[in-house]
Amino acid sequence: QFQLPDRLLTLAERLARAGYRTGAVSDAAFVSPNFGLDQGFELFQTNDSAHWDLAWTLERAREFLAADDGRPVFLLVHTYRAHMPYRVGAEEDDAAYSALQQRYELLVRKNTLAPAEFRVLLAEAGPLYAPLYRAGVQDVDRGFGELWAELERLGITRNGVLLFTSDHGEALGENDDFFHDGELWDSKLRVPLVLSAPGFAAGELAHSATLLDVAPTLARLAGLAPDPDWLGQDLATVRTERPALAFRLQEIVQLALVENGHKILTRDLDGLEQGRFEAAYELGTDPREEHALTAVEWAAELARRNAALVRRAR
Secondary structure, three states: OOOOOOOOOHHHHHHHHOOOOOEEEEEEEOEHHOOOOOOOOOOOEOOOHHOOOOOHHHHHHHHHHHOOOOEEEEEEEEOOOOOOOOOOOOOOEEEHHHHHHHHHHHHHHHHHHHHHHHHHHHHHHHHHHHHHHHHHHHHHHHHHHHHHHHHHHHOOHHHHHEEOOOOOOOEEEHHHEEOOOOOEEEEEEEEOEEEEEEOOOOOOOOOOOOOOHHHHHHHHHOOOOOOOOOOOOOOOOOOOOEEEEEEOOOOOEEEEEEEOOOOEEEEOOHHHHHHOOOEEOOOOOOOOOOOOOOOOOHHHHHHOOOOHHHHOOO
């Protein structure tokens, strides 16, 4: 049901056809051959959740880089090091997280609580979970530094391209939200996207970037034309603001649509052409999305203008 269809062309497939040696090192789960994500990879190594270890991931990456055969290289390195279960230190100790999970079992199963009860527990638990989450983030930063040093040692950083990003963030109390399923709040949608490439000056992109832009950007940097079916853009060519989309496709379908600091949330995806939406936010003045707007013309216009794009993305 959730497997990537063979008919869809991946970035790894494009690069493999262009003569690249393609490899992936992953903590499995959704990023695994089980979901068709090995398309185009010559080597796809996975580590199951019972043995997650950032040191293992980095060592496998080093081994792939060391097996140089003269071809250009495309390497995907994926880790759940900052993901739950939250782990602390190089030894990745999850004892504190497990204790919190037991202590706040009702909070974790939030659909069993009344809203008022949930908020009381969340206010107590959020500050306890947060240091554990940040410890994982710090360890990712340490591991990224080690990998960057290895790339520098091999001379890859002089002419190579490196892109660092994530698939989602984490809510630890913002918007009465916890962890990373559920509503499409910016606490989960705003993720890092850092690109280092020859000819790219240090700076911050003035316009929105999304994960849809990763494939066309890397393809262009490899000298390949982006696939016409890819929805994103090469970030080097983005000159104006564009709409950014996020979908929740679980038991409840939801859309977040953002443009120029304006954001709408809706479950009525078929009502966009009529300008229907459920809530709107001015992110420039309300970055925490604490003040929902329900009757603003800019939100209805944003919905109508992007209805065709949303249909294509769906």
